[in-house]
Amino acid sequence: ETGVTQSPTHLIKTRGQQVTLRCSSQSGHNTVSWYQQALGQGPQFIFQYYREEENGRGNFPPRFSGLQFPNYSSELNVNALELDDSALYLCASSLAVQGHRYTFGSGTRLTVV
């Protein structure tokens, strides 16, 4: 089975720009969650998608948005980038009925300058 794949691995953007990060979930998984990990911190939950609908959201502003596609892959979009958005963005997939079993990708390192 394939694991979770994230792209790109690294990205540099200018403040005010928009960015799209992508995640392909593990084969057979139908739920995708996104996390932001600032340097030296634990990951913070952004939101989760299940059956193409947002299913829970953390304390992030509306300029953080997402999508889930019929094949369960997902996108994270961030508008009006700020310097504090610089972080590692992790995607995790799971199968809802399996109860809290997550597989993580290797993340996208976003740097905002």
Place this chain on the structure above:
Amino acid sequence: AQTVTQSQPEMSVQEAETVTLSCTYDTSESDYYLFWYKQPPSRQMILVIRQEAYKQQNATENRFSVNFQKAAKSFSLKISDSQLGDAAMYFCANSGGSNYKLTFGKGTLLTVNP
């Protein structure tokens, strides 16, 4: 609300020795799960061990075991026979409820000395 606290920013251990990483948590959920994840420089979060809160028996995975004290809301990780490859950032995490959100601690950086 869920919180996870790791009070040890850094720990070190000699190769082949045993080390224990501490974690305390708080949750309003009655049905919840606890995890230890390892994050090496490759950045990927790797599941080390998973504990279902309703199970009284402590989870074990080869050299890794936990001491789950539900009343004290404590969930420590013991690594036996430490190996150089165990060196990494270790995160304690908690999830519960229907939205499967993981709440992480700030992590403990484990160094293994040869």
